[in-house]
Amino acid sequence: MIVLKATQDKVLAALQSVAGIVERRHTLPILANVLIRKTGGQLQLTTSDLEIQIRTTAELGGDEGNFITTVGARKLIDILRTMPADQTVSLESSASKLVLKGGKSRFTLQSLPAEDFPLVQEAANFGPVFSVPQKTLKDLLSQVSFAMAVHDIRYYLNGILFVAEGKQLSLVATDGHRLAFSSATLDVEVPRQEVILPRKTVLEMQRLLSDAEGAIEMQFANNQAKFSFGGMEFVTKLVEGKFPDYNRVIPKNHKNTVTLGRAPLLASLQRTAILTSEKFKGVRLNIEPGTLRIASNNAEQEEAQDELDIDYGGDAIEIGFNVTYLIDALSNMDQDMVKLDLADSNSSALLTIPENASFKYVVMPMRI
Numbered sequence: 001m002i003v004l005k006a007t008q009d010k011v012l013a014a015l016q017s018v019a020g021i022v023e024r025r026h027t028l029p030i031l032a033n034v035l036i037r038k039t040g041g042q043l044q045l046t047t048s049d050l051e052i053q054i055r056t057t058a059e060l061g062g063d064e065g066n067f068i069t070t071v072g073a074r075k076l077i078d079i080l081r082t083m084p085a086d087q088t089v090s091l092e093s094s095a096s097k098l099v100l101k102g103g104k105s106r107f108t109l110q111s112l113p114a115e116d117f118p119l120v121q122e123a124a125n126f127g128p129v130f131s132v133p134q135k136t137l138k139d140l141l142s143q144v145s146f147a148m149a150v151h152d153i154r155y156y157l158n159g160i161l162f163v164a165e166g167k168q169l170s171l172v173a174t175d176g177h178r179l180a181f182s183s184a185t186l187d188v189e190v191p192r193q194e195v196i197l198p199r200k201t202v203l204e205m206q207r208l209l210s211d212a213e214g215a216i217e218m219q220f221a222n223n224q225a226k227f228s229f230g231g232m233e234f235v236t237k238l239v240e241g242k243f244p245d246y247n248r249v250i251p252k253n254h255k256n257t258v259t260l261g262r263a264p265l266l267a268s269l270q271r272t273a274i275l276t277s278e279k280f281k282g283v284r285l286n287i288e289p290g291t292l293r294i295a296s297n298n299a300e301q302e303e304a305q306d307e308l309d310i311d312y313g314g315d316a317i318e319i320g321f322n323v324t325y326l327i328d329a330l331s332n333m334d335q336d337m338v339k340l341d342l343a344d345s346n347s348s349a350l351l352t353i354p355e356n357a358s359f360k361y362v363v364m365p366m367r368i
Helices: 008-019 073-081 134-147 199-208 262-273 323-331
Strands: 002-007 033-040 042-048 052-058 065-072 088-094 097-102 105-112 130-133 159-174 178-198 215-220 224-229 232-237 256-261 282-288 291-297 303-309 317-322 337-342 349-353 356-363
Touching: 002 008, 002 033, 008 033, 008 042, 008 052, 008 073, 008 088, 033 073, 052 199, 065 073, 073 097, 073 105, 130 134, 130 159, 130 178, 134 159, 134 178, 134 199, 134 215, 134 323, 159 199, 159 215, 178 199, 178 232, 178 323, 199 224, 199 232, 256 262, 262 282, 262 291, 262 303, 262 323, 262 337, 282 323, 317 323, 323 349, 323 356
Parallel strands: none
Antiparallel strands: 002 088, 033 042, 033 065, 042 052, 052 232, 065 105, 088 097, 097 105, 130 215, 159 178, 178 356, 215 224, 224 232, 256 337, 282 291, 282 317, 291 303, 337 349, 349 356
16 A cells, blocks of 8 residues: 655655654563554544654645554655655555655654554543634743753753633743743633743753644643644643742842843843853842943953943842853843843843833842
8 A cells, every 4th residue: 555655855854843752762562663554535643652742744646545553753754854755755655664765765764663652642531722823832842941941850840830820821930040931812712820830841842832823722631731723733741849939930020120122131141241251150230320341250360341331220230140141041032122121230130121020130249
């Protein structure tokens, strides 16, 4: 049976959309495979790592009929990548093998039985479906994902908190030193739901979401989340645990506020970051009426100093930060102006966008 027959670019795009979660080395060899299910003229491709499952449905030609098997995902992709984009390729089933043909090339690949493929058991009690445009979720993720923890012993920090309530969807990430919050408006009212998406899921979602038109539908259960968009279905386990109360962390009523250009501030921080010490990455900010001075030094007794003119009439404050935390936030924003709220040299600072309550970034000071 000819399982599929289409141009290389179409077949490769469908495979790549599901193959991001496939590990090259796995204790279960079948998890290196993609599950191929043909039903009539429709082809379904499914991958899993036991925590996440991604499925896409595509029209890729071939014979009509029912057929199911699994084959090595990476090998298939590696072979397809070596072929021209406009070349017609076909995948045929033969005994317990699959034969990939393209031009004068022919590859015979070993398959493993589909019944051995461990599909993720979907939760029985998903909450209500709600949706946002794909681009909205992609932007929300990029505004907070850099603040996720990496391999933190507090496992609930290795991911992003999703909170849906009323007509608002909020995303929060923190690694204990900084916190990023971003929110968007929903079309429908939903009951309050809180889930923590694992880090790997977040990175995979960022890879798959596009700026194209079209919505992404979401559903949350106690231990699972489900996303549907652009012919794809994404099911993931959730991180169990209690996320910190982020509302308590976000400072309110800081009396000193400075609004300044995002690009000049970012450039100044990037310049002074060059002479910070590898270990601490500390910069000092001196804020006084009319001037913001940024300075750094390192163990080799080298120093950097930079000055920005600012419109500010508040208290004189000297405060230290890990420069990476500030650069990360500013690099993931695209607004022209940012607002910095400060209390004193020992309190966390709040970075926001003027006239916009949907993004907040809190960063703890460091002693320098």
